[in-house]
Amino acid sequence: MKIFFYKIVIFFIPIAIIFSIIEYKLRIIPNNYSYKSSYLDRNAEKIEVLILGNSHSFYGLNPSYIEYSCFNAANVSQTINIDYFILKKYLTKFKSLKLVIIPISYSSLFSFIEEGKGQWRIKNYCIYYNYPSYDVKNHFEILNGKMNYHINRITNYHFQNKGDINCSKLGFGLDYKFKHKLNFEVTGKEAAIRHTKENINNTLIRSKQLLRRIFDDCSLRGIKVVLFTPPAHRDYRKWIDEEQFKLMDYECKSLVKESSNVYYYSYFESDKFEDIDFFDADHLNHRGARKLSVILNKLVIKKINNE
Amino acid sequence: MYFNSIDFAIFLPIVFSIYWFFKSQYKIQNLIIVIASYVFYGWWDWRFLLLIIFSSLVDYLVGLFLIKEENRVKRKLLLWISIIVNLGLLIFFKYYNFFLESFISAFAFFGNEINPTSLNIILPVGISFYTFQTLSYTIDIYKSKIEPTKDFIVFSAFVSFFPQLVAGPIERATNLLPQFYKRRIFNYNKAVDGLRQILWGLFKKIVIADNCAEYADWIFSNSTSASGSTLVFGVIFFTFQIYGDFSGYSDIAIGTSRLFGFNLMRNFAFPYFSRDIAEFWRRWHISLSTWFRDYMYIPMGGGKGGVVSRVRNTFIIFIVSGFWHGANWTFIAWGLLNAIYFLPLLLLNKNRRNMEVVALNKLFPTFNEVLKILFTFGLTVLAWVFFRAENITQAIEIIFTIFSKSLFSVPHFFNSGNVFTLISLIIIFLIIEWLGRNSEFAIANLGLKWNKVFRWLFYYSIIFVIFYFSGEKQEFIYFQF
Numbered sequence: 001m002k003i004f005f006y007k008i009v010i011f012f013i014p015i016a017i018i019f020s021i022i023e024y025k026l027r028i029i030p031n032n033y034s035y036k037s038s039y040l041d042r043n044a045e046k047i048e049v050l051i052l053g054n055s056h057s058f059y060g061l062n063p064s065y066i067e068y069s070c071f072n073a074a075n076v077s078q079t080i081n082i083d084y085f086i087l088k089k090y091l092t093k094f095k096s097l098k099l100v101i102i103p104i105s106y107s108s109l110f111s112f113i114e115e116g117k118g119q120w121r122i123k124n125y126c127i128y129y130n131y132p133s134y135d136v137k138n139h140f141e142i143l144n145g146k147m148n149y150h151i152n153r154i155t156n157y158h159f160q161n162k163g164d165i166n167c168s169k170l171g172f173g174l175d176y177k178f179k180h181k182l183n184f185e186v187t188g189k190e191a192a193i194r195h196t197k198e199n200i201n202n203t204l205i206r207s208k209q210l211l212r213r214i215f216d217d218c219s220l221r222g223i224k225v226v227l228f229t230p231p232a233h234r235d236y237r238k239w240i241d242e243e244q245f246k247l248m249d250y251e252c253k254s255l256v257k258e259s260s261n262v263y264y265y266s267y268f269e270s271d272k273f274e275d276i277d278f279f280d281a282d283h284l285n286h287r288g289a290r291k292l293s294v295i296l297n298k299l300v301i302k303k304i305n306n307e
Numbered sequence: 308m309y310f311n312s313i314d315f316a317i318f319l320p321i322v323f324s325i326y327w328f329f330k331s332q333y334k335i336q337n338l339i340i341v342i343a344s345y346v347f348y349g350w351w352d353w354r355f356l357l358l359i360i361f362s363s364l365v366d367y368l369v370g371l372f373l374i375k376e377e378n379r380v381k382r383k384l385l386l387w388i389s390i391i392v393n394l395g396l397l398i399f400f401k402y403y404n405f406f407l408e409s410f411i412s413a414f415a416f417f418g419n420e421i422n423p424t425s426l427n428i429i430l431p432v433g434i435s436f437y438t439f440q441t442l443s444y445t446i447d448i449y450k451s452k453i454e455p456t457k458d459f460i461v462f463s464a465f466v467s468f469f470p471q472l473v474a475g476p477i478e479r480a481t482n483l484l485p486q487f488y489k490r491r492i493f494n495y496n497k498a499v500d501g502l503r504q505i506l507w508g509l510f511k512k513i514v515i516a517d518n519c520a521e522y523a524d525w526i527f528s529n530s531t532s533a534s535g536s537t538l539v540f541g542v543i544f545f546t547f548q549i550y551g552d553f554s555g556y557s558d559i560a561i562g563t564s565r566l567f568g569f570n571l572m573r574n575f576a577f578p579y580f581s582r583d584i585a586e587f588w589r590r591w592h593i594s595l596s597t598w599f600r601d602y603m604y605i606p607m608g609g610g611k612g613g614v615v616s617r618v619r620n621t622f623i624i625f626i627v628s629g630f631w632h633g634a635n636w637t638f639i640a641w642g643l644l645n646a647i648y649f650l651p652l653l654l655l656n657k658n659r660r661n662m663e664v665v666a667l668n669k670l671f672p673t674f675n676e677v678l679k680i681l682f683t684f685g686l687t688v689l690a691w692v693f694f695r696a697e698n699i700t701q702a703i704e705i706i707f708t709i710f711s712k713s714l715f716s717v718p719h720f721f722n723s724g725n726v727f728t729l730i731s732l733i734i735i736f737l738i739i740e741w742l743g744r745n746s747e748f749a750i751a752n753l754g755l756k757w758n759k760v761f762r763w764l765f766y767y768s769i770i771f772v773i774f775y776f777s778g779e780k781q782e783f784i785y786f787q788f
Contacts, residue, residue: 001493011763078357102580137313229751 019142024139026150029157031164033124036073036171044093047071049300053084053103054229060284063170065293066300072171079111084210085131089215098304099224101296104252106240107195109207135160175192176279177286188235188281196241208251215259224303227252229266231273241302263303308350309561323566333490337464355431358396363466365392366441370455373448378386382449383748389445397438400431402634405456412491432486433473435631439598441466454703455479461487464481470563474556474783476574480638491568499561501565506766507750508558510773515736516551519544527695530705536704546688547733555574560750563661563672577744580665582650584677585658587687599624610653621653622646637702641693664744732776
């Protein structure tokens, strides 16, 4: 028995050493999460407008067009529970915060990061934001994703000095340019089907609870909240489930009625956004992001100044 | 808790260490197994535990009453209580909605519309496996093949033994139950052998099955636009996915049991090297095939009697076997097709021709054997179309597309370099399986006589391949059954 244990330990020592080295090497690669977390640590006190949410705000709202000190803390697949966690974590540090912008997309009220395909991203919040999770997997880079992907990341960083940051200094996603646009028909159908959820009631209750907590915490500190539904291309809209969309719209309007510091605007079917503004059927490109940011900027000014 | 999860990687050493800490006290070890098994099973959903405890309690009590009862009618009644409770739970959780939908369709066909309430039922993981295991216990007591256990902890350990709880092998009480009464002595060689089998199981699951799944899933979900050649690859990838997935799970289960001093029955014996369908069914999911043979086929008369009864028994067994897999007509069609494959061999008394492993004590098979293996493989591939398809219509469309002109076109994904990596991995996998086909599992004897450094390097290289070529994590297919 002792020999068995002894040999097992000896056998696994090299594996543990190699894994530790890879884990260390992965963690030192700069990425959006480590960047945004350290930005918030350093600059939370100065931020006046905070953008939260998923890829629709990460790629859709450029803080450069907001006439206040603004930071985009959104990330791909970031759901409301993570938004609440980030807000709560820095709430006492947000001395100047006047307004929070949160996107409510077609699926926002009906999905959480833990349940979907993006669940592997939870580790980014656990490792770089200290998001609590009992799942051991969520505390290691190496346990999320394929090994060849990890090796590529390490070699890209160490030999070509390519990190994983693809956002601007103010947190805006830089990848979605018009010249790289994807096929709207294909991406529209795929994304709409992916975003159409079954058993929506449980997640809806939890989402509403979290949003109410966000509204209450903000209200206590005199912070306003703007909810918005981002624009979507017609090739996305034609595949969505009408019932789910109507429920989302209804719930947002109902929630706004409950709180005096919350506002809701929907650009889902807005005719201000044309084909040239989209990267794929449910994401804006640089040009579309500028358009949406300018629109929201006007709203931000109005709301902050109580107009 | 999945075998290929980090949770299990933490769970196993902890349970193993506690278990062997009490090495001379098998009763405490049994209790540890029950607790560990309930933790393992409750990891999915703690509510599932209520079901398994209830099922265990019913069969435990039925067993005790059966041994005391001498009246034939009352004994039969007790047996039926066990059968009805177990199959009742299985039918309710697994087949309720299927029967409901089938009735609605049947009524609609005759112009009547009915709107009964369908239930949102969660299928408890592994219910088909432990139901059959507990059923075998009461049937064996009824037939006086075994004595019932009076120790509820032992019986609970037998029903819930975590390595084989959710996807088999479906154990017989005659094999597994007595092992819980024996004092277990740690055997170094057995434990190392178990680890080797776990390693090979992980390779099959993570490298072969999960990578094949990515292509198979994509091709089956885009089957309407795929060419015949693409679909052929899709079905072949699924063929290796299901084998890697299920036999990989069985290897991990058997290997894990060995670590705890238990011997489980073999579940797979290199089925894709079979020379006919009868041999395939002796080598594929052995614990289920033998269960049906012993508890259904033979009691019905088996291969004895006239042609009509033999044909009837064969169809019943294969259709029930198909239906056991899932509440869908595709599984019934799959069973039916296998019955059609099997019948000629049975009727011509050729079903027991190939009892030994192919090319025994030789490195290469004969040309005739290669042809037979390829033909049998082709038949199983065709049957898997029904198993994997969403519905019968999709399966038929896929088969029609395969046998069309587009069979000779370049497969859709051949511009992706990854597919060639996967094909290379499958070829390497088949070579290792071929070399190890005389053993219980492919690498059971591979490298045993090598220098320790080379042997360890071999294991390290398998671990490297598992991590480097791991596919997108997929659920074990058989968990849904």
